[in-house]
Amino acid sequence: MRATLMYGAGDVRVETVPNPTIQEPTDAVVRIVAGCICGSDLWPYASRPESAEGARMGHEFVGVVEEIGSDVTGVAVGDFVIAPFVASDGTCDFCREGLQTSCRHGAHWGGRNDGGQGEFARVPQASGTLVVVPPGFDEKLIPSLLSLSDVMCTGYHAAKKAGIKPGQSVTVIGDGAVGLSAVLSARLMGASRIILMGRHEARTDLGREFGATDVVAERGAEGIAKVRELTNGDGTHAVLEAVGLKPAIEMAIGVVRDGGVISRVGAPQFSDVPLGFPEFLRNITLTGGVAPARAYIEELLPLVLDGSIDPGKVFDRTIGLDDVPAGYQAMAGREALKVLVRP
Amino acid sequence: MRATLMYGAGDVRVETVPNPTIQEPTDAVVRIVAGCICGSDLWPYASRPESAEGARMGHEFVGVVEEIGSDVTGVAVGDFVIAPFVASDGTCDFCREGLQTSCRHGAHWGGRNDGGQGEFARVPQASGTLVVVPPGFDEKLIPSLLSLSDVMCTGYHAAKKAGIKPGQSVTVIGDGAVGLSAVLSARLMGASRIILMGRHEARTDLGREFGATDVVAERGAEGIAKVRELTNGDGTHAVLEAVGLKPAIEMAIGVVRDGGVISRVGAPQFSDVPLGFPEFLRNITLTGGVAPARAYIEELLPLVLDGSIDPGKVFDRTIGLDDVPAGYQAMAGREALKVLVRP
Structure with missing residues (x-):
C-alpha cells in the first residue's frame, strides 16, 4: 500500500x-x-x-x-x-x-x-x-x-476540563482547527461570551460562525489588555489554550479571571508554566492535556x-x-x- | 496597646x-x-x-x-x-x-x-x-x-479544590500545621488512603491521629518511589501540597496519578511550575492557591x-x-x- x-x-x-x-x-x-x-x-x-x-x-x-x-x-x-x-x-x-x-x-x-x-x-x-x-x-x-x-474532541476536552457553566465567559487562544473546535465546544456548553484570540481573518470568521462573540487580533500585553477591556478588567472565567507556545500560556494567565481555569490542549513546546508566585494569590487552575x-x-x-x-x-x-x-x-x-x- | x-x-x-x-x-x-x-x-x-x-x-x-x-x-x-x-x-x-x-x-x-x-x-x-x-x-x-x-481552612481549601471523592487516594506533602490540617480535611472528604510525606515524628504521629494511613519520610526521587510503591506504581488521585518549595511541587508531580489533581496551598517560593511537556500527556490538573x-x-x-x-x-x-x-x-x-x- x-x-x-x-x-x-x-x-x-x-x-x-x-x-x-x-x-x-x-x-x-x-x-x-x-x-x-x-x-x-x-x-x-x-x-x-x-x-x-x-x-x-x-x-x-x-x-x-x-x-x-x-x-x-x-x-x-x-x-x-x-x-x-x-x-x-x-x-x-x-x-x-x-x-x-x-x-x-x-x-x-x-x-x-x-x-x-x-x-x-x-x-x-x-x-x-x-x-x-x-x-x-x-x-x-x-x-x-x-x-x-x-481536533473536535480536543477542543471539547479543553471546554469539558474547564468545566464551563452556562452564562460564563471564555477566551479561546488560537484560531487553528483545535481553537475553532474549542469555540464550538464552549458554545455547546452554554458560554455566553466567547472571545477568540487570533489574527487570520478567514479562520476567525469561521470562529464567529462557530459561536465566538468577539475576536481579538492583538497578542501579548496588548491582547491581554484588550480582553480585560472587554470583561470589565477581570478576564474570563475560562481560557482554552490551543497553541502550545510559551507566549500563549502567558497570555492565558493574563486573561483568566481570579478563581478561573486555564484548560490547555496545545501540546506545550516548553517545560515550565509561570504559575508560581504571585499567580498563587489568584487561585488559577491549570488543567487539560492530551485529549x-x-x-x-x-x-x-x-x-x-x-x-x-x-x-x-x-x-x-x-x-x-x-x-x-x-x-x-x-x-x-x-x-x-x-x-x-x-x- | x-x-x-x-x-x-x-x-x-x-x-x-x-x-x-x-x-x-x-x-x-x-x-x-x-x-x-x-x-x-x-x-x-x-x-x-x-x-x-x-x-x-x-x-x-x-x-x-x-x-x-x-x-x-x-x-x-x-x-x-x-x-x-x-x-x-x-x-x-x-x-x-x-x-x-x-x-x-x-x-x-x-x-x-x-x-x-x-x-x-x-x-x-x-x-x-x-x-x-x-x-x-x-x-x-x-x-x-x-x-x-x-491553617485548618487552608488545608480544607486544598482538599476542596482537589475535589476528593470518597474512596480516593491522597498524598499530603508537608507535615506542618497546614499539611496536618490537609490530612484532617482529606479524611473529612472520605479519602480512603492518605499518605503523609513528612519526617518529623511528633508531627507525623499527629498526622496519623488526624487520619493519615501511611507516612513516607523519604524525599525527592526516593519519596516518589515510595509513594508509587504504595499505590501499585500509579500515584494518588490527589496531592495536597503544603510546603511551597520547588522540590515539593516536583515531588507532587512525581506522585500524582495520571488524570489526577495537585492542589497547592503552600505559598510558592518560586515562579515556574514544571508542568509543560511531557507532563501534558498525563492530564494533571494544578489548582489551589491562597485559601x-x-x-x-x-x-x-x-x-x-x-x-x-x-x-x-x-x-x-x-x-x-x-x-x-x-x-x-x-x-x-x-x-x-x-x-x-x-x-
Whole structure:
C-alpha cells in the first residue's frame, strides 16, 4: 500500500510499504476513507532531525473495517469506523474513567506503527478503540466524522476540563482547527461570551460562525489588555489554550479571571508554566492535556449526524495521497487551515 | 496597646503602638483573645531586609468585639468572633462565589495595618469578615476556633479544590500545621488512603491521629518511589501540597496519578511550575492557591463546636505577647510546630 513517511524536517514522502495484517487477536485492519494532517504534525515538520528510517505519519482517520482478529467484539467487517488518535483497550481503570490516553494497553499511530496518512492501518485494541458510525449517513458528513478523531474532541476536552457553566465567559487562544473546535465546544456548553484570540481573518470568521462573540487580533500585553477591556478588567472565567507556545500560556494567565481555569490542549513546546508566585494569590487552575478523544466521540457523534454541529468546516482543502507533501507545505505556510486526505 | 513588629530577618520586637479606632463605618475593633505565629511568617523572618519602620505581624486571631462602626451589621459588641486571614466585604461577586481572597474591597492584616499578634485590631469590612461564634462554648476549644482563621481552612481549601471523592487516594506533602490540617480535611472528604510525606515524628504521629494511613519520610526521587510503591506504581488521585518549595511541587508531580489533581496551598517560593511537556500527556490538573478561609469557617465551625474535629491540636506551645520573639525562634528552629499567643 501507499503511505506517508517523514524523514526529517520538511522531508515528507509517500512510499510503498507492506500492507498491514492482523498481528494480535485484538487487532483490526481498516481501509482508510479519509485521513488528515494535524497542526501537531507541523512540529516535527519544522524540526525533526534527518534520519535514514522514515516515520509513518498521521493519527486521525475514518474508514471501513476490512478484517478483524478473533478477540474483537462490537466491530464487524464492513463497519464504518472513527479511530481516535490514541488506541485504548476500553476496559482498564483509566479507560473506564474516560482517560483513554493513559490506557494500560494503549498504542499510538505513526512512527513504526501504521499512520492515518495512508491507505490502510492496523488498529490495536480494536474493540476499545474504534467507534462504529451507524450506516446510512450522508457522505458529506465525512469531514465532521473525521474531526472526531482528534481536533473536535480536543477542543471539547479543553471546554469539558474547564468545566464551563452556562452564562460564563471564555477566551479561546488560537484560531487553528483545535481553537475553532474549542469555540464550538464552549458554545455547546452554554458560554455566553466567547472571545477568540487570533489574527487570520478567514479562520476567525469561521470562529464567529462557530459561536465566538468577539475576536481579538492583538497578542501579548496588548491582547491581554484588550480582553480585560472587554470583561470589565477581570478576564474570563475560562481560557482554552490551543497553541502550545510559551507566549500563549502567558497570555492565558493574563486573561483568566481570579478563581478561573486555564484548560490547555496545545501540546506545550516548553517545560515550565509561570504559575508560581504571585499567580498563587489568584487561585488559577491549570488543567487539560492530551485529549482522550475516545471519551467524547459517542457524545458528539449524534450531534454530527443530526447536523447540530458541523466541525468538519475546519477542513478547507482536500487532497489525494500523492499530494500529502504539498499539503504539509500548505499548512506550514498557513495557506490551508487543515488538509483532508482521501487516499 | 502592645503589638508585634518585624524590622528585618530575625528581628521581631513587641512594642507599644497606638490603640486602633473605628476609621470607616464598616470597621470593628476586636480585642484579641488568641493569635498565633504562621508558617508563612517564617519566610520574612528568614529573609526580610532590615528597615527603620517595622511591619506589624500576624494574620490569625479570635477575640471579642469592642466597638463597631455605624454600618456594621450581623456583628455586635461583646460577640466572640473568628477573623479569617483576609478581610472581605462579603457582598461582591468574588465573595459570593467563595473567593473572598479576591474581594473587590479586601484588606490584609499586618504591615501598616493591625496584625493578629497584638492586643487589639481594627477589622475592615467587619460585617463580611468576622464570623460570630455562638456563646457558651468551652474555652478549651479556643485553639481549634483559632485554627479556622487560617491553617485548618487552608488545608480544607486544598482538599476542596482537589475535589476528593470518597474512596480516593491522597498524598499530603508537608507535615506542618497546614499539611496536618490537609490530612484532617482529606479524611473529612472520605479519602480512603492518605499518605503523609513528612519526617518529623511528633508531627507525623499527629498526622496519623488526624487520619493519615501511611507516612513516607523519604524525599525527592526516593519519596516518589515510595509513594508509587504504595499505590501499585500509579500515584494518588490527589496531592495536597503544603510546603511551597520547588522540590515539593516536583515531588507532587512525581506522585500524582495520571488524570489526577495537585492542589497547592503552600505559598510558592518560586515562579515556574514544571508542568509543560511531557507532563501534558498525563492530564494533571494544578489548582489551589491562597485559601479564602472565610468561605469555609461556617462549614467547619459546627464540627469544631460538637467535637467532631480538633484541628487546634496543631498548636503545641502557648506563650504570652512578650514571648513572641522567642516563639518565632522556636518555630524557625522547628522546636515548635505552631505557637499560640495569648495577649
